[in-house]
Amino acid sequence: MKFKKIAALALTATLAVTALAGCGAKEEAAANSLEQIKKDGVLTVALSPDFSPMEFVDSSKTGQDQYVGFDVSLAKFIAQELGVDLEIQAMSFDACQTAVYTGSVGMSISGYSWTEERAENYELSDYYYAGENETEQVLLIRKDDADKYKTAEDFAGVDVGAQNASLQQQLVTEQLPDSNCVTIGDIGVGVLELQSGNIEALAVADGNGTQIIASNPDLVKCEWEFDVKAEYEANVIMIHKGDKELLEAVNEALAKANSEGLYAGWYEEALKAAESETAEEVSVDD
Numbered sequence: 332m333k334f335k336k337i338a339a340l341a342l343t344a345t346l347a348v349t350a351l352a353g354c355g356a357k358e359e360a361a362a363n364s365l366e367q368i369k370k371d372g373v374l375t376v377a378l379s380p381d382f383s384p385m386e387f388v389d390s391s392k393t394g395q396d397q398y399v400g401f402d403v404s405l406a407k408f409i410a411q412e413l414g415v416d417l418e419i420q421a422m423s424f425d426a427c428q429t430a431v432y433t434g435s436v437g438m439s440i441s442g443y444s445w446t447e448e449r450a451e452n453y454e455l456s457d458y459y460y461a462g463e464n465e466t467e468q469v470l471l472i473r474k475d476d477a478d479k480y481k482t483a484e485d486f487a488g489v490d491v492g493a494q495n496a497s498l499q500q501q502l503v504t505e506q507l508p509d510s511n512c513v514t515i516g517d518i519g520v521g522v523l524e525l526q527s528g529n530i531e532a533l534a535v536a537d538g539n540g541t542q543i544i545a546s547n548p549d550l551v552k553c554e555w556e557f558d559v560k561a562e563y564e565a566n567v568i569m570i571h572k573g574d575k576e577l578l579e580a581v582n583e584a585l586a587k588a589n590s591e592g593l594y595a596g597w598y599e600e601a602l603k604a605a606e607s608e609t610a611e612e613v614s615v616d617d
């Protein structure tokens with residue numbers, strides 16, 4: 332009896348030591364991803380820079396400076412609020428989402444619409460203002476086809492492009508069920524596919540469509556537009572599932588940006604940057 336008790340005590344003591352050792356090791360690793368970001372001093376944000384005016388490339392610059400647009404201003408603000416540096420990792424739109432899903436990046440700011448499916452698989456921030464970019468969703472078509480494609484029915488059996496893993500892909504599948512949805516990795520490539528006749532239309536956010544047409548005057552918006560739910564009109568930041576502390580910090584930063592009235596200025600600035608990019612593109616083409 333007595334021996335058993337001592338053995339039990341010894342075992343408890345061993346467990347306690349192991350537990351302590353475990354605690355010691357844990358002190359090294361951060362308690363959560365927000366702590367880790369602060370410890371590393373870097374916030375890594377994934378984005379797909381093919382979505383002017385939200386995120387795009389300023390071709391006159393190199394390195395991290397080449398990424399510009401509304402979301403880049405927002406990412407910089409959040410990093411500043413967290414007191415850390417910002418590192419932008421550019422990748423395709425679907426890769427951005429995979430990276431957040433697997434946790435290889437802390438978050439992605441890439442013009443995400445809130446969707447039911449994303450809400451299930453990720454932490455989604457509160458809404459942030461994204462100008463007029465996504466209040467409407469449209470189809471780009473070639474100017475020469477303006478009379479050919481006027482209604483949803485006109486797209487039956489027709490190849491309609493949409494970015495892979497995007498809201499626009501969902502809209503094509505739901506609202507143009509008789510068309511053939513062709514998924515495209517990069518919106519810029521989608522534009523080329525449309526111009527070369529590989530696809531007949533490209534589903535894009537309205538504001539993004541305006542930017543695309545500015546540098547591609549051979550394209551126009553189709554008269555017919557998608558039906559857009561109010562939930563899809565603003566944007567959200569995508570965070571790895573379960574990273575509640577980071578989510579909270581991001582929402583605090585968003586609330587601050589909103590109350591300080593920063594959104595409108597960032598959007599203006601993004602439009603200006605997009606304009607000079609278009610001017611440059613057109614002069615390169617000429």
Ligand code: ARG
Pocket residue numbers: 378379380381382386424441442443444445465494496497498499518536
């Ligand atoms: N808002 C749309 C979505 O959530 C399009 C976003 C595309 N963003 C980009 N950087 N390409 O799917």
